[in-house]
Amino acid sequence: MEDYEITVPFQSLQALGCHVDGVCPKKKVGDICTTAVHDFEGDQTYSEKQGHNFTLTTDFDTIDVSSYNALVIPGGRAPKYNEKVIEIVKQIMEAGKPVASICHAMGSRF
Template identity: 40%
Template sequence: MSKVLIIAGDFSETLEVFYPYERLREEGYEPVIAAPTQKRLQFVVHDFEPGYETFTEKLGHGWPADVALADVDPSEYVALVVPGGRAPEYLRNNPDVKRIVAHFFGADAPVAVTCHGPIILAKAGVLAGRTVSGFPEIAPDVEAGGGTYQNSEALVDGALVSARAWNDNGPWFREFIKVLREKAPLA
């Protein structure tokens, strides 16, 4: 079975982890969650509620990481998924995350990223010449990382497919599955 790596951590957005996880399973791919350590992760739910200028955050589901980032051999995976939430704030500084992201971009392999996930790509130095979507407030981070920000529910730039947040899961992953089927079809 073809494996797809999902980089997550504590306070990754629940819907941005589980939607890709289940869609990949539905397609016949094997999703594997990598985190700083192999432990049970705590995800969160971000919601937009009246009276607040930004999203609110509540505890979401817990889920075990399958593998520690340091133990990931990215050549064993056909694609990469980078969810958002608050986890990207600290994951972007992890040297193994940078190593893994660089591998997938160097191989021109399918990469799906959403919400705050693009700040990981910016820190990994892979956005030069790329156009990416994400949560609108990260546009300066994308641009500082050499990329161009575009507000889109499903932006395809070669093998990179990005979106703003969990509200875009359907269009985002529809486009990613197209790229995945083309570049890493199941045998």
């Protein structure tokens, strides 16, 4: 996942005093997700560099959607191909809670 697409919302919400959990399909509490930084090198050339390591705080398979007030989905195409992600998005939206999706993650809302 793109570093700034998760780092900025994660840290911004924490700075506002929100409790923020990090989860990822096929991963468990304590697992690490490493982000990527795409750096413009010039002449329409980009390189990919390692970003931050995020330690996951909640188990994706046992998440209790009703205990959350909002959902932020960082960019990437993968969320829209995961049935559990789609179900979580539906539950949050049906409860009238906000869903923020960044870049390609917008596809997981439909």
